[in-house]
Amino acid sequence: MPKHETPLLDQLESGPWPSFVSDLKRQAESRTQKQNDIEYQIPVDVVDDLLGLLELSYVEKEVHWKHGGIVGVFGYGGGVIGRYCDQPQKFPGVAHFHTVRVNQPAGKFYKTDFLRQLADLWDFRGSGVTNMHGSTGDIILLGTTTPQLEEIFFELTHNMNQDLGGSGSNLRTPESCLGESRCEWSCYDAQELCYQLTMEYQDELHRPAFPYKFKFKFDGCPNGCVASIARSDLSFIGTWRDDIRIDQEAVAAYVGGEIQPNGGAHAGKDWGPFDIQKEVIDLCPTKCMWMEGGKLKINDRECTRCMHCLNVMPRALRIGNDRGLSILAGAKAPILDGAQMGSLLLPFVKGEEPYDAIKEVIENIWDWWMEEGKNRERLGETMKRQGFQKLLEVTGIPADPRHVEHPRFTPYIFWKEEEVPGGFERDIADYRSRHPK
Amino acid sequence: MPKHETPLLDQLESGPWPSFVSDLKRQAESRTQKQNDIEYQIPVDVVDDLLGLLELSYVEKEVHWKHGGIVGVFGYGGGVIGRYCDQPQKFPGVAHFHTVRVNQPAGKFYKTDFLRQLADLWDFRGSGVTNMHGSTGDIILLGTTTPQLEEIFFELTHNMNQDLGGSGSNLRTPESCLGESRCEWSCYDAQELCYQLTMEYQDELHRPAFPYKFKFKFDGCPNGCVASIARSDLSFIGTWRDDIRIDQEAVAAYVGGEIQPNGGAHAGKDWGPFDIQKEVIDLCPTKCMWMEGGKLKINDRECTRCMHCLNVMPRALRIGNDRGLSILAGAKAPILDGAQMGSLLLPFVKGEEPYDAIKEVIENIWDWWMEEGKNRERLGETMKRQGFQKLLEVTGIPADPRHVEHPRFTPYIFWKEEEVPGGFERDIADYRSRHPK
Amino acid sequence: MAFISSGYNPDKPMENRITDIGPRHFTEFLPPVIKNNKGKWLWHEIIEPGVLMHKAESGDEVYSVRVGTARIMGVETLREVLDIADKHCDGYVRWTTRNNIEFMVDSKDKVQPLKDDLLSRKFDGGSYKFPIGGTGAGMTNIVHTQGWIHCHTPATDASGTVKVVMDELFEEFGQMRMPAQLRISMACCLNMCGAVHCSDIAILGYHRKPPAIDHEEVDNLCEIPLAVAACPTAAIRPTKTTITDRKTGEEKSVKTVAIKNERCMFCGNCYTMCPALPLTDAEGDGLVIMAGGKVSNRIDAPKFSKVVVAFIPNETPRWPSLAKCMRQMVDAYVKGAKKYERFGHWAERIGWERFFEVTGLEFTHHLIDDFRDPAYFTWRQTTNFKF
Amino acid sequence: MAFISSGYNPDKPMENRITDIGPRHFTEFLPPVIKNNKGKWLWHEIIEPGVLMHKAESGDEVYSVRVGTARIMGVETLREVLDIADKHCDGYVRWTTRNNIEFMVDSKDKVQPLKDDLLSRKFDGGSYKFPIGGTGAGMTNIVHTQGWIHCHTPATDASGTVKVVMDELFEEFGQMRMPAQLRISMACCLNMCGAVHCSDIAILGYHRKPPAIDHEEVDNLCEIPLAVAACPTAAIRPTKTTITDRKTGEEKSVKTVAIKNERCMFCGNCYTMCPALPLTDAEGDGLVIMAGGKVSNRIDAPKFSKVVVAFIPNETPRWPSLAKCMRQMVDAYVKGAKKYERFGHWAERIGWERFFEVTGLEFTHHLIDDFRDPAYFTWRQTTNFKF
Numbered sequence A, B: 001m002p003k004h005e006t007p008l009l010d011q012l013e014s015g016p017w018p019s020f021v022s023d024l025k026r027q028a029e030s031r032t033q034k035q036n037d038i039e040y041q042i043p044v045d046v047v048d049d050l051l052g053l054l055e056l057s058y059v060e061k062e063v064h065w066k067h068g069g070i071v072g073v074f075g076y077g078g079g080v081i082g083r084y085c086d087q088p089q090k091f092p093g094v095a096h097f098h099t100v101r102v103n104q105p106a107g108k109f110y111k112t113d114f115l116r117q118l119a120d121l122w123d124f125r126g127s128g129v130t131n132m133h134g135s136t137g138d139i140i141l142l143g144t145t146t147p148q149l150e151e152i153f154f155e156l157t158h159n160m161n162q163d164l165g166g167s168g169s170n171l172r173t174p175e176s177c178l179g180e181s182r183c184e185w186s187c188y189d190a191q192e193l194c195y196q197l198t199m200e201y202q203d204e205l206h207r208p209a210f211p212y213k214f215k216f217k218f219d220g221c222p223n224g225c226v227a228s229i230a231r232s233d234l235s236f237i238g239t240w241r242d243d244i245r246i247d248q249e250a251v252a253a254y255v256g257g258e259i260q261p262n263g264g265a266h267a268g269k270d271w272g273p274f275d276i277q278k279e280v281i282d283l284c285p286t287k288c289m290w291m292e293g294g295k296l297k298i299n300d301r302e303c304t305r306c307m308h309c310l311n312v313m314p315r316a317l318r319i320g321n322d323r324g325l326s327i328l329a330g331a332k333a334p335i336l337d338g339a340q341m342g343s344l345l346l347p348f349v350k351g352e353e354p355y356d357a358i359k360e361v362i363e364n365i366w367d368w369w370m371e372e373g374k375n376r377e378r379l380g381e382t383m384k385r386q387g388f389q390k391l392l393e394v395t396g397i398p399a400d401p402r403h404v405e406h407p408r409f410t411p412y413i414f415w416k417e418e419e420v421p422g423g424f425e426r427d428i429a430d431y432r433s434r435h436p437k
Numbered sequence C, D: 001m002a003f004i005s006s007g008y009n010p011d012k013p014m015e016n017r018i019t020d021i022g023p024r025h026f027t028e029f030l031p032p033v034i035k036n037n038k039g040k041w042l043w044h045e046i047i048e049p050g051v052l053m054h055k056a057e058s059g060d061e062v063y064s065v066r067v068g069t070a071r072i073m074g075v076e077t078l079r080e081v082l083d084i085a086d087k088h089c090d091g092y093v094r095w096t097t098r099n100n101i102e103f104m105v106d107s108k109d110k111v112q113p114l115k116d117d118l119l120s121r122k123f124d125g126g127s128y129k130f131p132i133g134g135t136g137a138g139m140t141n142i143v144h145t146q147g148w149i150h151c152h153t154p155a156t157d158a159s160g161t162v163k164v165v166m167d168e169l170f171e172e173f174g175q176m177r178m179p180a181q182l183r184i185s186m187a188c189c190l191n192m193c194g195a196v197h198c199s200d201i202a203i204l205g206y207h208r209k210p211p212a213i214d215h216e217e218v219d220n221l222c223e224i225p226l227a228v229a230a231c232p233t234a235a236i237r238p239t240k241t242t243i244t245d246r247k248t249g250e251e252k253s254v255k256t257v258a259i260k261n262e263r264c265m266f267c268g269n270c271y272t273m274c275p276a277l278p279l280t281d282a283e284g285d286g287l288v289i290m291a292g293g294k295v296s297n298r299i300d301a302p303k304f305s306k307v308v309v310a311f312i313p314n315e316t317p318r319w320p321s322l323a324k325c326m327r328q329m330v331d332a333y334v335k336g337a338k339k340y341e342r343f344g345h346w347a348e349r350i351g352w353e354r355f356f357e358v359t360g361l362e363f364t365h366h367l368i369d370d371f372r373d374p375a376y377f378t379w380r381q382t383t384n385f386k387f
């Protein structure tokens, strides 16, 4: 018997797609059922009340969570989002409803024993409701009370060898695609770099010292399966410098229709026989491919490694051997001035331990941004305000045409005094000697 | 014997391209020679001194004209640019050196008698040096003294039936390409519209009442031979709404190599035999062309009238019959905020007398811009500041996807109060009844 | 319910404290076939919708079965996932970057039993627990955010709108008949927690009324200068006003803020800084639809999404107008796009004038950018358009 | 020299005054073959460089011979033009939008005598008076501005730089061996009187020192608030300073302005409003080279030019570095571009990283946009680049 009537939410139980309402109801019910077995540390009816509160939002079309709330664990400035309901009398189970962000393993592979332990912990000390995963990548444990926070942290660290993720004005939980672990295109070990940098910057992750949040994301290749270029202050994207490896026999097999193009991704519709000219060569953005004597040729010097041809013919074309990654800076969501994609900063660096060259870039950027960034100003906005040149200056990276989509339109160049012979100070008397009034 | 030594300028007499130094020297010499025949109304040595002053600039690498100078003819606020030299002692001939802007005929065709009369007038009352033409389109008479201004104006109007052009914060001299007079692609009579609007707005042209300058330019077709889209606050560019007229025999002649592509424009180099697929069909930006049974087909609905195919095969393809023009707004040079191209405002209007629909657009824009434009703010900048929506509002033109290259990225939409049910005023008590503190 | 301590001692928080240990190293969690072949994969194939096969240099193969989830997941369902993983996958499982689950097995014959098991499981309400799909040129899961479930600034619900759209387009999740992958994202306010700003289609919660001002609370709850500074359009200024004390009935003057409504574009930034400026409003709130973005560098650079529908009201619980609009867009795309064309490629190729025609969406003045200088570059600066 | 009145009476300026009569109607000036066939042209052909033939529906033909000019033209040379027009063209002549002259004849046999006549004429210094060319896929005249000849704000000379470049590239004017038309423009300061901001190649006069401040004159000559308001970067503020009166030797306090040098980008806008703020400076001034713009809508939308060389000094009188740079750019373009590719199309196709390689121009930090918000959109937001 549900605690609250939820006629509107109930309508979200039908339809084929997994119903979060059904899931929450299941969770609510299980708590009621098990309440005699488990000494729940937060209200048994937490999920019931969550459903009730949500129903109210569905009726009123307004949110019923109060603004923010500063809670956390001792010594950390992040990892917990405080949340209180604005109708605690009606829904006491969710009077407190804080989330805990647990730093996911890179690539999000799990052993069941780990998750089972986590499930037990969360059942016991929280609502039992999770997000697998949050948008940044964390395991989100959704809803607990303030007194439970330290307990959860203690158990996580002591029993599970597991730390919290980020929130607030600090380094956020880094995230990577699955990279080398299961992808043929990963140009560096994205998970490993993600892990190493997460460990290197634990202090920055847990103790807010930045003007605003800061995100790292790691894509093994330009396909961008973790969308780093769109949503991380620093994006690490795999690439290579030498030639695409071609297996001409496999090319022939594609041409002959023996292998399905694009790993079979288009198998649901009859698109006609594969046409390498139309589907690969003509779509190559740099037009650097052609067929010659039944063989596929690539002028690799002109290739921009966009991945299209490799995506279409994964069995014939492979990434080069001289691999590494590009670093892009400044991506962010639209608040305040509009969204930004990452801008190419370092065209190429090897993705190899001990990653010193990468750390140098990061730390130079942080030094500058912590000095110059305004309150609540993302790196991308500081870059916009102080100019890309400034970023080059602080990182010591030389200006390169690869830094621009195209050179500037406006000739409004801010020359520096030291660049101009004679400097900026001029003697008006000297001027007037040549140009009388 | 030149009055001043000009060793640097002399080096600009060599080389094949017409030497302005030689031309000026010729002019200087002729004045000296004819000084007994012609009662020159400004110093005989005006051109000598111009050369001397210019040589000084070549030596010092600095300009020697003073800032501005407000001179003009009675009742007009434009048409003359005042100019004084900062070394009048050394170069008395150019102590005053004002220019007079004479409104050129649309398309810049002339009868020699008219120009001869002008040459005589200018020889007599000015330096005899001209620019044929200024960047805006005027005939520029370069260099005279203040007392001559009214005389020149009197003679122009009385003897030559000819008025001055614009300068200052007013309508500038409108300009058109040669249009129908000698071009097969002109979609409306660009010269006639240029003339009619020039006449209609004589008052605006001569008497500054605007926040800043305002320019009209008229291109007969999207080739843009008068560059209206880049440099006029309102650009009038010819186009058509129906189908490109195809002469299939001529198409065949092109394909067969009997007619040179692009009117022979590439004849100076051997580009190989004409390939209609590569040179026309593949380059069509909308890919709306194809060959079928030896015939060229166009899906005109998808054509954007970019002119490429017509340019390549002028004898086979002709503009449609339902012709008119598009109006674009806001082009300008980079001062202050960066350059702007014209933005499409009215996709189509017929280019026919009495041009009422066109005048309505113009006058609506002016009413708004004169009201809202800041001092020294071009139309394009007012548009940027108040938004394209505002321009649509004041012109009564409905919003259309053709107004945008793409819809907005940022969802930062400024809804108006009347568009939102319930308006903007909210009762906090009512809010608190649902959301207690 | 009695409080049970974990061992943590609130009086000595530093005692025994473990900090900065980070996440677990991922190699601890890799299934053997993955661990053995890491960095040595040769190629992959989607053998059927939802099932990937990766081939390693060693000849090893791993089969991954991908299933959708609602992302919200109680531990009951989570434990069910773990049971399945134990049963079929030697106790390993992974989640994708789009909230799908991947069950991995090391030989093909293990695939069918796994699939059968997955598809047999349904919630009481009738929906699938683990629908298979989300691969290749089709639609995958909608990444989304908290909505009314947890956040304080949403203009709509996330889980509800996603459920509705996934139901509407369900068959596309389990098929691969689209021209390219179609990535739909959802964020419940302009903060856009996710990659909504560069998705093929994005659903975005959106306020349309300026903040209500709780004059009683502004000075108590907020740093007024921070609230003023937070507004990107400088719509807020500090001011004073007179309010009636609820208890004493007396008039008193308080420090507060004033908002120029016509400068507000409802971003909610001020609310982030100042809880006394709530935006949520039944009539004002709803959705914006954006389209044509992407993240991958394939063929061309990543693209931002563009606003194609300025407003859809919050028609709880099943947002029929939203579902209809998604259907129109997806149908037009599937019908019109060429193989390999992402949504945005298609719209750009046919031109936005045609896009509105073929999708049946209405173009309104709201879709013309008027936010700051870059707006100018979005206007049409050519005569090249289609009638 | 005695003053000779036109008939104008300064005491009664309105007497007999004629105003607002506008320009002459263009039809008065059309050669008969043009007048008769106006709006009825069928097609054209460039029969040889510099010679166009237009065919009318009536079967009439008009042959136009195009010649270059320096634009600066004394009436002596102008009268020579008119003589030629009288002799060959029944007294008609026209100028193009790029300062070329077109002599039109109504039959083909009149072309050769006209051409012979034109090419026979040279200035004393040896340069052609009327070089034939400027048509088709080649280089035409460089549109330009006043420079040191007449304007008050130039950072270089216009006529001189143009002469030098036209000499350097002269053979291209008379040939049509380029991939497409190459439009070069010149403007002597950032006001850009012309279409320099969208030319295939643009030469632009440019200051590099902030204005010198003539404190004695600021308050006399300028409206200080207008000067302050004129600065796009808010580099100027009103202030006071103490100066020594040149005559009396006394110190006096005057109102003036102060300039934050590091905010100045040398646009000269302040000077336009205030003559006491001159920018001209031998060491500071010089040229910027821009490239890749265009105006026509052919194939794609008009494009802005981009800055490709941040500075070339004013090497009077023949600017050798400028000439060299133009040569490098043109040679690389002619070598690398495909038929119909404008300069900007070519640069975009090969990529700007290659552009700098093949032209041998140096890429410096100055070429990265840092002016206002739209700068951001010019940075490379993709991993798609060439090594």
Ligand code: SRM
Residues within 6 Å of the ligand: A081, A083, A099, A101, A131, A133, A134, A135, A136, A137, A138, A139, A140, A165, A166, A173, A213, A215, A230, A231, A232, A331, A332, A333, A334, A335, A336, A378, C144, C145, C146, C150, C151, C152, C153, C191, C192, C193, C194, C195, C272
């Ligand atoms: C939980 C999560 C959404 C989710 O349901 O998954 C989330 C939730 C919130 N985000 Fe976020 N963000 C989450 C990922 C993101 C992402 C995506 C990402 O990290 O890849 C973005 C876009 C990328 C970016 O950072 O630009 C994102 C951009 C924002 C912004 C806008 C930042 C900007 O610079 O534009 C805000 C506003 C703010 O910081 O004040 C914000 C703020 C918030 C706050 C803290 C609300 C606020 O106004 O302070 C939300 C708390 C909700 C709650 O009560 O739980 N969140 N937020 C995501 C974090 C989960 C995790 O740790 O895994």
Ligand code: SRM
Residues within 6 Å of the ligand: B081, B083, B099, B101, B131, B133, B134, B135, B136, B137, B138, B139, B140, B165, B166, B173, B213, B215, B230, B231, B232, B331, B332, B333, B334, B335, B336, B378, D144, D145, D146, D150, D151, D152, D153, D191, D192, D193, D194, D195, D272
């Ligand atoms: C004479 C001419 C250049 C030439 O050699 O041909 C010229 C000369 C001047 N222009 Fe210009 N402009 C001339 C065409 C242009 C054009 C081209 C056009 O009209 O198609 C432009 C670019 C298009 C545009 O209007 O945006 C142009 C954009 C400017 C600007 C920048 C305006 C802007 O909004 O960005 C200024 C600065 C100003 O107005 O203060 C300017 C200012 C000036 C001033 C008045 C100098 C000043 O700072 O006040 C120059 C006077 C020079 C002199 O002493 O003779 N001139 N000016 C052109 C007019 C001749 C004619 O009437 O035919």
Ligand code: SRM
Residues within 6 Å of the ligand: A107, A176, A177, A178, A179, A182, A183, A184, A185, A223, A224, A225, A226, A227, A262, A263, A265, A311, A312, C043, C044, C046, C052, C095, C096, C097, C098, C099, C100, C134, C135, C136, C137, C140, C141, C143, C180, C181, C183, C195, C198, C199, C200, C293, C294, C295, C296, C297, C298, C342
């Ligand atoms: C599992 C996952 C990575 C992970 O660490 O979890 C993944 C895995 C693969 N991606 Fe991805 N991509 C994953 C999210 C993404 C994302 C991120 C996103 O959508 O938020 C992107 C960027 C999307 C965008 O551009 O907006 C992404 C863009 C691609 C592309 C580029 C497609 C394109 O047309 O632009 C490819 C190449 C392809 O599909 O041919 C690709 C290819 C692949 C391959 C084929 C790589 C491989 O060889 O194994 C994998 C299977 C593809 C499939 O599902 O059909 N993956 N892929 C993610 C699965 C998400 C899901 O559950 O649906």
Ligand code: SRM
Residues within 6 Å of the ligand: B107, B176, B177, B178, B179, B182, B183, B184, B185, B223, B224, B225, B226, B227, B262, B263, B265, B311, B312, D044, D046, D052, D095, D096, D097, D098, D099, D100, D134, D135, D136, D137, D140, D141, D143, D180, D181, D183, D195, D198, D199, D200, D293, D294, D295, D296, D297, D298, D342
């Ligand atoms: C005479 C003139 C118009 C006038 O009213 O004076 C003119 C005349 C013609 N133009 Fe033009 N254009 C003239 C300036 C322009 C300009 C303006 C400019 O350069 O400042 C442009 C825009 C340039 C730009 O995009 O930057 C221009 C862009 C075109 C185009 C588009 C070319 C392209 O590849 O983008 C064509 C089509 C073509 O050449 O095939 C064209 C074609 C033509 C045709 C073939 C039209 C015709 O059928 O008669 C004429 C002869 C072309 C030739 O010279 O090869 N005309 N033409 C101008 C001659 C200028 C000169 O002396 O060199």
Ligand code: SF4
Residues within 6 Å of the ligand: A177, A178, A179, A180, A183, A184, A185, A186, A187, A219, A220, A221, A222, A223, A224, A225, A226
């Ligand atoms: S980003 Fe590249 S390496 Fe990473 S999973 Fe996607 S395709 Fe593989």
Ligand code: SF4
Residues within 6 Å of the ligand: A283, A284, A285, A286, A287, A288, A289, A298, A302, A303, A304, A305, A306, A307, A308, A309, A310, C299
């Ligand atoms: S990766 Fe892209 S650019 Fe390189 S060859 Fe393949 S399709 Fe062309």
Ligand code: SF4
Residues within 6 Å of the ligand: B177, B178, B179, B180, B183, B184, B185, B186, B187, B219, B220, B221, B222, B223, B224, B225, B226
């Ligand atoms: S703009 Fe068009 S109509 Fe005018 S001259 Fe050029 S090609 Fe002819």
Ligand code: SF4
Residues within 6 Å of the ligand: B283, B284, B285, B286, B287, B288, B289, B298, B302, B303, B304, B305, B306, B307, B308, B309, B310, D299
């Ligand atoms: S005018 Fe342009 S868009 Fe139209 S058919 Fe010709 S090439 Fe294609």
Ligand code: SF4
Residues within 6 Å of the ligand: C145, C146, C147, C151, C152, C153, C154, C155, C187, C188, C189, C190, C191, C192, C193
């Ligand atoms: S998008 Fe907005 S409302 Fe939704 S979770 Fe993020 S901050 Fe909260």
Ligand code: SF4
Residues within 6 Å of the ligand: C210, C211, C230, C231, C232, C233, C234, C235, C236, C259, C263, C264, C265, C266, C267, C268, C269, C270, C271
């Ligand atoms: S919602 Fe945004 S725009 Fe409106 S007042 Fe608040 S901060 Fe300013």
Ligand code: SF4
Residues within 6 Å of the ligand: D145, D146, D147, D151, D152, D153, D154, D155, D187, D188, D189, D190, D191, D192, D193
């Ligand atoms: S470009 Fe500048 S210097 Fe040259 S004429 Fe125009 S305003 Fe004068």
Ligand code: SF4
Residues within 6 Å of the ligand: D210, D211, D230, D231, D232, D233, D234, D235, D236, D259, D263, D264, D265, D266, D267, D268, D269, D270, D271
């Ligand atoms: S030159 Fe331009 S930027 Fe410099 S002070 Fe003057 S107006 Fe400002």
